[in-house]
Amino acid sequence: MSELHDRHRVVLPDWLALYYEDPLEITHGEGRHVWDAEGNKYLDFFGGILTTMTAHALPEVTKAVSEQAGRIIHSSTLYLNRPMVELAERIAHVSGIPDARVFFTTSGTEANDTALLLATTHRRSNTVLAMRNSYHGRSFSAVGITGNRGWSPTSLSPLQTLYVHGGVRSRGPFAALDDDAFIEACVADLKDLLGHTRAPAALIAEPIQGVGGFTSPPDGLYAAFREVLDAHGILWIADEVQTGWGRTGEHFWGWQAHAQNGPPDIVTFAKGIGNGMSVGGVVARSEIMNCLDANSISTFGGTQVTMAAGLANLSYLLEHDLQGNARRVGGLLIERLRAVAAQDPGVREVRGRGLMIGVELTRPGTGLADPGRAAAVLEAARAGGLLIGKGGGHDTSALRIAPPLSLTVAEAEEGAAILESALRSTQ
Structure with missing residues (x-):
């Protein structure tokens, strides 16, 4: 060794x-x-x-991968791709987002990059709200919004990032409050922050912070945030890279613990859907996903063999509860x-x-x-x-x-x- x-x-x-x-x-x-x-x-x-x-x-996943690899492994998004369309249909349906569009990437980092591109383009703002103690990936833009110093090696960023309280329940200035007072204090902090900046494009938040140590706020915090965000036209991006696909048990998505105001505007996913294959992606309402006015493709996002794995894996997960x-x-x-x-x-x-x-x-x-x-x-x-x-x-x-x-x-x-x-x- x-x-x-x-x-x-x-x-x-x-x-x-x-x-x-x-x-x-x-x-x-x-x-x-x-x-x-x-x-x-x-x-x-x-x-x-x-x-x-x-x-x-x-076995269901390895068989699907093997059979697909025997036909064709890859062709890029320049060609119609049946497994990609089929998995996109499944994910759009389970996302809870109306008129959903799905874009596949190769990782959670790339998914969050895409979500940031969509949000900042749609809102015409490069200011982003993120949670303290958060982690969103290792790319230049993702480390720029990561609120965990141990995983953010540079302060340089194409985005202006402002950090909000609430991702950690048991530490920080509001830890001694009960849940209702905690949420109220975090909402007050958000409102105060918005009074000192140009209108942000979006709030990006993990329902349960992964790299941050599996910390989370009380249920309903992001619903309370959503009322403030909606009043300012600010989008909500739920980073479900670690929380998605039923891992929390109580819900299929982590955001559903904060669902009083409906689904997020954008959801990012990765990790578990491929069961080890390199699959990530973004789900968003059509007017947000379609806001880009330049050409784009993905060479490896949605490639046939990874989509076959994702389809087999998601089917197994749902069929076996x-x-x-x-x-x-x-x-x-x-x-x-x-x-x-x-x-x-x-x-x-x-x-x-x-x-x-x-x-x-x-x-x-x-x-x-x-x-x-x-x-x-x-x-x-x-x-x-x-x-x-x-x-x-x-x-x-x-x-x-x-x-x-x-x-x-x-x-x-x-x-x-x-x-x-x-x-x-x-x-």
């Missing part, structure tokens, strides 16, 4: 992050498990950063982890919905982030046969748990037991 790591360091950037002191090479997977190059088996509670949504090596499974099994897993946390003074909070769970670690009695312990827990969990992630806006001190949505109750219990042992061993 060290030989491959040495080669990695010679030809790849220093800033390309790797987990673990002895980085892991995953060679194959099946169901909710993966194996490394040394033959070790792991229960996968991170799914390639929330991307293996249904299962590793899901994986959203319902995420609600049931995720609820049990959250309660199990909260019972573990009650015995650990270094666990500040267990939060999340469905199979999108964050465990925030702090130094006992201080409330200060404990990134060292988070890294140690990651190592100990791996040693016990469990892969998890980490994140958070406070020095990467939150453990991120996001297994495939087909996780069983027995696997949830197994993973919780390994994590409990890892937490105990690092106290």
Whole structure:
């Protein structure tokens, strides 16, 4: 393994992050498990950063990919593409957006770039509202609106970005308020901010912040924001790259916890829809999607083989009610982890919905982030046969748990037991 790591360091950037002191090479997977190059088996509670949504090596998806690859893999958007049209029809239907149009990309970053292009063109404004502690991708424009310093390497940007309170419920100046007062204070902050700037194009927000440590506001915050935004003609972009497709259990989309005023103007998606294939995209009302007055194509967005994977994956998810499974099994897993946390003074909070769970670690009695312990827990969990992630806006001190949505109750219990042992061993 060290030989491959040495080669990695010679030809790849220093800033390309790797987990673990002895980085892991995953060679194959099946169901909710993966194996490394040394033959070790792991229960996968991170799914390639929330991307293996249904299962590793899901037969329905691998068959669809293989059959499509045997016909044609790629032709670009310059030609009619039946799988792309069929998947766009499915996504437009489940999006909840009236008269929806769908544009496919190869990643969530590119999807958010496209949403920003649409919003700023439609509104004739390059000012964007974003949430503190947010993450929207690694491109030049996406890092410019990312509100998490650890993932935003430059302050240069083609956009003017203004940051709003509300993405983190349990920290910040409004943390001590109850939910209703919290929402009221965040709305007041938004109104005040709008009084000091030219009219923004859009607010972009993750319903649950992914890289930020699976933090979220109280239900209804973005509905309250929407009333203010609508009064100013400002668009709402829901970044559903991590929250979409039923992962939260309670809803198919994260924005539906804030749905009193209807769907967002624009929704971006990626990760789980392709189950590991490179699929991202944007859904928007037709007048927004069609506002561009120049030619555009996508060489690799919507290519036939990735669309075949997306169709098979979405069909499997809907037919097997994986959203319902995420609600049931995720609820049990959250309660199990909260019972573990009650015995650990270094666990500040267990939060999340469905199979999108964050465990925030702090130094006992201080409330200060404990990134060292988070890294140690990651190592100990791996040693016990469990892969998890980490994140958070406070020095990467939150453990991120996001297994495939087909996780069983027995696997949830197994993973919780390994994590409990890892937490105990690092106290």
